[in-house]
Every structure is written in C-alpha cells, then in structure tokens.
Amino acid sequence: MKKLLEIKNLSIDFQTAGGLFRAVDHIDMTCDSGEVLAIVGESGSGKSVAMLALMGLLPWNAKISAEIMQFDSKNMLSISKKERRKIIGKHIGMIFQEPMSSLNPCFTVGFQIAETLKLHLGLKRAQRRRKAIELLELVGIPAPETRLNAFPHQLSGGMCQRVMIAMVLASKPKLLIADEPTTALDVTIQAQILDLLLALQREKNMALILITHDMGVVAETAERVQVQYAGQKVEEQKVDNLFKTPHHPYTLALLSSLPERASGRKLPSIAGLVPGQFDRPPACLFAPRCSFAKNLCNKKVEKQSNALGQALCNFPITYPQQKSANAKV
Amino acid sequence: MSKTIIAARDLTRHYPVKRGFLKKIGLVKALEGINFELKTGKTLAVVGESGCGKSTLARLIAMIEAPTRGSLEINGEIASQPVTRSQRFIPKIENRKAVQIVFQNPYASLNPRHKTGTILEEPLFLNTKMQAAQRRKLAEKMMEQVGLRPEHYERYPHMFSGGQRQRIAIARAMILNPKVLVLDEPVSALDLSIQAQVLNLLTDLQEERNLAYIFISHDLSVVKHLADEVMVMYLGKVVEAAPTKSLFEKPRHPYTAALLSATPTINPATRKKRITLTGELPSPLNPPKGCAFNPRCANASDICRMKAPPTETSAGRQLACFNPIA
Numbered sequence: 001m002k003k004l005l006e007i008k009n010l011s012i013d014f015q016t017a018g019g020l021f022r023a024v025d026h027i028d029m030t031c032d033s034g035e036v037l038a039i040v041g042e043s044g045s046g047k048s049v050a051m052l053a054l055m056g057l058l059p060w061n062a063k064i065s066a067e068i069m070q071f072d073s074k075n076m077l078s079i080s081k082k083e084r085r086k087i088i089g090k091h092i093g094m095i096f097q098e099p100m101s102s103l104n105p106c107f108t109v110g111f112q113i114a115e116t117l118k119l120h121l122g123l124k125r126a127q128r129r130r131k132a133i134e135l136l137e138l139v140g141i142p143a144p145e146t147r148l149n150a151f152p153h154q155l156s157g158g159m160c161q162r163v164m165i166a167m168v169l170a171s172k173p174k175l176l177i178a179d180e181p182t183t184a185l186d187v188t189i190q191a192q193i194l195d196l197l198l199a200l201q202r203e204k205n206m207a208l209i210l211i212t213h214d215m216g217v218v219a220e221t222a223e224r225v226q227v228q229y230a231g232q233k234v235e236e237q238k239v240d241n242l243f244k245t246p247h248h249p250y251t252l253a254l255l256s257s258l259p260e261r262a263s264g265r266k267l268p269s270i271a272g273l274v275p276g277q278f279d280r281p282p283a284c285l286f287a288p289r290c291s292f293a294k295n296l297c298n299k300k301v302e303k304q305s306n307a308l309g310q311a312l313c314n315f316p317i318t319y320p321q322q323k324s325a326n327a328k329v
Numbered sequence: 330m331s332k333t334i335i336a337a338r339d340l341t342r343h344y345p346v347k348r349g350f351l352k353k354i355g356l357v358k359a360l361e362g363i364n365f366e367l368k369t370g371k372t373l374a375v376v377g378e379s380g381c382g383k384s385t386l387a388r389l390i391a392m393i394e395a396p397t398r399g400s401l402e403i404n405g406e407i408a409s410q411p412v413t414r415s416q417r418f419i420p421k422i423e424n425r426k427a428v429q430i431v432f433q434n435p436y437a438s439l440n441p442r443h444k445t446g447t448i449l450e451e452p453l454f455l456n457t458k459m460q461a462a463q464r465r466k467l468a469e470k471m472m473e474q475v476g477l478r479p480e481h482y483e484r485y486p487h488m489f490s491g492g493q494r495q496r497i498a499i500a501r502a503m504i505l506n507p508k509v510l511v512l513d514e515p516v517s518a519l520d521l522s523i524q525a526q527v528l529n530l531l532t533d534l535q536e537e538r539n540l541a542y543i544f545i546s547h548d549l550s551v552v553k554h555l556a557d558e559v560m561v562m563y564l565g566k567v568v569e570a571a572p573t574k575s576l577f578e579k580p581r582h583p584y585t586a587a588l589l590s591a592t593p594t595i596n597p598a599t600r601k602k603r604i605t606l607t608g609e610l611p612s613p614l615n616p617p618k619g620c621a622f623n624p625r626c627a628n629a630s631d632i633c634r635m636k637a638p639p640t641e642t643s644a645g646r647q648l649a650c651f652n653p654i655a
Contacts, residue, residue: 042520189609195605220594257521269522269529
C-alpha cells in the first residue's frame with residue numbers, strides 16, 4: 001500500500017548573497033491517513049521549510065531537489081503550477097503560526113471562508129453562506145452568523161486560529177499541516193485548539209503533520225515524532241519510545257534540558273548555538289555541542305537502523321533493557 | 330536571614346478608556362488590589378493568560394507607572410503611591426536603582442542603533458556619576474558574568490542571536506546592582522536549548538547576589554522549576570497565591586486547576602483528561618458580574634454570579650473563591 005505522503009532525500013538550498021545555504025538536508029518523511037506525525041526542532045531546523053516546499057510556497061531563490069516527493073500518488077516535483085493549485089488548499093491544508101497575520105485584514109472572515117468554498121468546491125452564494133456557518137460551528141465559534149461579518153482584528157488570537165482551521169477544513173483535506181498552530185496562544189486556548197485538531201483528525205481520518213518546538217505538545221498529541229536539527233532529521237521514533245529511550249544525543253540533551261525533567265536547581269543545558277550558514281561542521285552537525293562526540297564524528301556520520309530510531313549518529317545511545325521490552329511488544 | 334525587600338499593598342491600576350474627544354466610555358481595571366511580599370533571594374512567579382494584568386503589574390513594580398490606589402514598598406518604605414494630576418510621578422533614584430526589569434522580546438527591547446557597550450552603560454550614565462573608563466570596566470565585568478565575550482562590546486544587537494540578546498538585556502538590568510529583578514517572560518521568545526542556558530544564568534545570578542525575582546511567565550513548567558511562590562492572576566485579580574510546591578500539588582482555585590491541566594506534560598504515557606476551559610478571557614472593559622471567572626467555571630454557583638469572592642489568606646495561601654476545590 002502506498003503512503004499518502006512520501007518524501008525521500010529532500011534537500012532545499014537557498015541562493016543567498018553569501019552563497020548557497022542548505023536549509024533542509026536529505027530529509028525523509030512519510031505520513032499516512034489517520035496518522036499524527038510531529039516534527040520537532042529548534043528554529044532554523046528546517047521544519048517549516050520542508051512543508052512549504054511541499055506546498056510550493058517557497059520563494060524563487062529556493063532550490064528544491066528530492067528523490068521522491070509524492071502526495072496521493074502524484075509527483076509534487078514535476079507537477080505543473082496549475083495542477084498543484086488544484087491540490088494545495090484542497091487536498092493538503094496548512095495552518096500557519098500567527099493566526100492574526102495569516103488572515104487578510106481587509107476582508108471579513110465570512111468572505112475569506114467563502115473564497116475557499118467557491119474556488120475548491122464551486123458552491124453557489126447561498127450554499128457558501130450556509131456551509132461557512134456550518135464550518136464555524138464545527139470549530140466551536142459561538143454565534144457563527146454574526147461572526148461571518150467580523151473582521152480578523154475584531155477576533156481574538158484563538159478565534160482567528162479557529163477560523164483558519166475552519167477554512168482549511170472546508171475542502172476536507174486528506175493531509176493537514178499545522179505549523180506551530182498554538183505557539184502564539186495561551187495555554188488554556190492551546191489546549192482547546194489541540195483537542196479540536198485531534199478530534200477533527202480522528203473524525204475525518206486525516207493525516208496530520210504537526211510542526212512544533214514544544215515537547216509538551218508533542219507528548220500530548222503525536223503518534224510518531226521526527227526530530228530535526230539544523231536541517232537534518234536526526235531521529236524518528238514512536239512518541240512513547242522517544243521520550244523513554246531517545247537514541248540521538250541531541251534528543252537526549254533536549255529532553256533533559258526541560259525544566260520538568262530537571263532534578264536539581266541547575267538545568268543540564270546544551271552549550272553553544274545551532275550552526276549557521278558559515279560555521280557548518282564537516283560531518284555530524286551536532287558534534288561541536290555533543291558530549292559523546294569523538295574524532296570520527298568530524299569525518300563522517302552514519303544513519304542507524306530503525307531499531308535505533310534511525311538516529312543520525314555514530315554513537316547512538318542504547319539501553320540495556322530495550323531488547324526485552326521490544327520483544328514483549 | 331532574609332528580609333522582605335519588596336511588598337505590594339492593595340496595588341491597583343485602572344485605565345480610563347476614551348473614545349472620540351474627551352468622551353469617557355469606561356474604565357479598564359487592569360489590576361485590582363494586589364498584595365504580596367517578597368524576600369531577598371526568593372522568586373515570586375506571576376502566571377495567567379494574556380490580558381490578565383501580568384505586564385501591568387511588572388510596570389507598576391518597576392515604577393514605570395504610578396498605581397491608582399495602594400502602594401509599593403521597598404525595604405519597608407513606601408516607594409510608589411498614587412499621584413494627583415498636577416504631580417508628576419518621580420520615584421526616588423535609590424528605589425529605581427533597586428528594581429530593574431528585563432522585557433519579553435529581546436529583539437525589540439534593545440536599541441538597534443546602539444552598540445552593546447552603549448546599551449550597557451546607559452543606566453550608569455543616567456543614574457551614577459561614574460567616569461567613562463569606570464563605566465566601561467563595569468560593563469565589561471558584567472558582560473563576562475552573563476557569558477558574553479569581550480569583543481561583543483563593539484557589536485550591534487542585530488549581530489546577536491536571541492539568547493545572546495537576552496543576556497545583554499539581563500546584563501543591562503543587572504548593571505546597577507539591583508535588589509529586585511522583574512523578568513517579564515524572559516525565555517518565552519527563546520529556543521528550547523537556549524532557554525535552559527538563560528534559566529541557568531538567572532539561577533546563578535540569584536545565588537551570587539541574593540536577588541529577588543518577580544518572574545512573569547505563562548510557561549508553568551519553567552515556573553515550577555524556578556519559583557518559590559506562585560501568584561495566579563485572572564482579569565486583574567489574584568485568584569490564588571501559594572508556595573510553589575503546595576500550589577502545584579493541590580490547587581484550590583478552579584482556574585488554577587484548569588491552568589495546570591491545560592499545560593501539556595512531557596510524559597506521553599500519562600495523557601490525561603484535560604479540564605478544558607470553554608470560552609476565553611472576558612473583556613476587561615466589561616467584566617462579568619460577580620466572580621470574573623464564573624462564566625468558564627465548572628464549580629460556579631449562584632453566589633458566584635452575584636458578588637465577587639473576597640480574598641482569604643490562610644496557611645500562606647491567598648485564595649479568592651466561594652467554592653474552592655477541597
């Protein structure tokens with residue numbers, strides 16, 4: 001059975017004044033219907049860029065190369081712009097980080113939802129209005145009839161994010177990409193939005209890709225997690241295993257730097273910074289900050305097997321009980 | 330022996346809202362009757378949703394604004410109290426030096442046209458009579474303490490990463506050797522691995538200088554790690570305040586409980602049933618009658634819709650609720 005989304009060896013370079021900058025470096029990714037995949041990483045780890053490439057939303061100075069980039073058995077690399085426009089927004093929906101700035105301030109919420117309905121579903125005016133009200137109800141906006149005439153600035157951040165979700169759901173997408181959907185929101189609203197996204201995902205059997213930097217959000221929502229660092233995928237595991245037995249030193253360091261896991265007053269922090277354009281290490285990108293790094297790490301880096309979470313590391317962390325635990329499952 | 334360094338007594342701030350020419354249409358009660366005491370070397374965390382008055386509190390504590398009612402005491406002396414319209418609000422210089430503030434967004438709080446050195450020396454230039462050479466020496470010492478290299482002295486803010494900028498902002502706040510540091514969401518704009526570095530820096534500075542922190546945050550895991558006491562605010566009022574351990578273990582106010590349960594935990598095995606709050610923070614221009622939390626509260630009864638609950642203090646815990654969780 002073919003997966004809904006299959007990406008293999010995706011690399012994205014940006015042509016900048018200082019030369020080529022590799023934002024995404026040989027990333028593989030799959031996501032199937034009914035699955036929740038989380039992509040975690042710090043800023044600059046290429047998590048949004050990879051998704052924007054799939055949507056075809058990158059600027060002209062981006063160079064995309066991939067072995068496979070398939071969605072629903074269509075090759076998204078060779079597809080024409082016209083064809084792509086039929087897919088994005090309809091079969092692939094995307095929610096962006098800043099709900100306030102991703103809606104057009106000049107038009108009412110109702111107009112903006114109706115626009116999607118007209119373009120992708122070809123509904124008539126009265127039908128559009130009915131459908132828009134229905135959608136706003138679905139995402140839990142009170143008094144949807146009156147809200148249709150509201151402008152984005154009249155709504156709160158949480159409300160705007162709900163409108164965005166309603167807009168995306170209008171065309172019943174097969175894949176929903178949520179790019180930091182709750183970063184700009186308060187925790188109580190964040191909980192509401194996450195619950196809503198998961199409920200809708202389950203109900204419509206969508207594939208959901210959740211891009212985030214919040215480990216808490218990952219732990220509460222995802223099934224499978226992919227950790228990215230400086231444009232590379234460094235680890236992929238099921239969510240339970242990732243938090244119990246991280247194999248890549250970066251994942252381990254990231255998890256232990258969380259205040260929740262700290263035992264003492266000092267947090268075990270990761271020294272140094274994420275490498276930039278001009279100070280990229282030769283082999284393993286995490287080596288300069290890694291406490292397990294040896295000389296070999298500056299020469300080459302190997303990807304480990306599935307059992308070790310595909311960790312991109314020469315010396316992945318292993319756990320003695322892991323074999324028996326796997327056997328039980 | 331630690332002593333109380335800063336205390337708020339019934340601290341209140343109202344903002345009149347005008348529309349058109351001189352037409353008063355309402356009063357936003359941004360802050361209403363806040364009481365707290367903070368000892369040297371301790372951390373008080375203030376948590377709540379956006380719009381609950383956290384940042385107004387920070388501004389009042391840093392004496393950027395005068396309160397409408399109540400007073401702020403530093404070292405047992407009144408440092409800030411209401412002013413009449415003809416008076417200007419000018420806090421005493423020793424008090425201003427004693428309380429400094431670090432803002433949320435390090436990308437916006439540093440002047441892009443000033444070099445690090447200028448940014449760090451500005452407080453000294455304004456508040457002390459130090460000579461240029463002395464100022465520079467102190468700035469360099471401070472930079473070393475917050476983990477910046479000497480060559481950074483000549484650089485502009487845009488050349489730094491978010492974490493480094495926040496270090497500059499902390500160094501700027503620390504350079505006058507304050508007793509109290511107000512931290513307005515100091516790590517929420519930073520990446521995870523950098524966040525831990527900055528939090529460690531703050532812990533070190535606190536231990537070294539016996540600083541008192543007012544730590545404003547919406548990230549409860551950070552608060553749990555850092556704070557000695559937590560104050561939960563809702564629509565300008567304190568709904569619950571207690572020592573960190575007892576607040577996290579046994580929240581009494583329904584809002585605190587909901588806030589704790591809404592915060593994602595990092596253990597996927599214990600995906601809990603959340604107490605999901607319906608609705609959002611009501612508009613402070615038009616707050617609900619009675620307890621401000623009653624429209625979203627599961628425990629609300631008739632009395633909650635009639636009058637606002639008084640704040641009761643018992644066993645080191647402030648609580649404002651008619652139907653607290655047992």
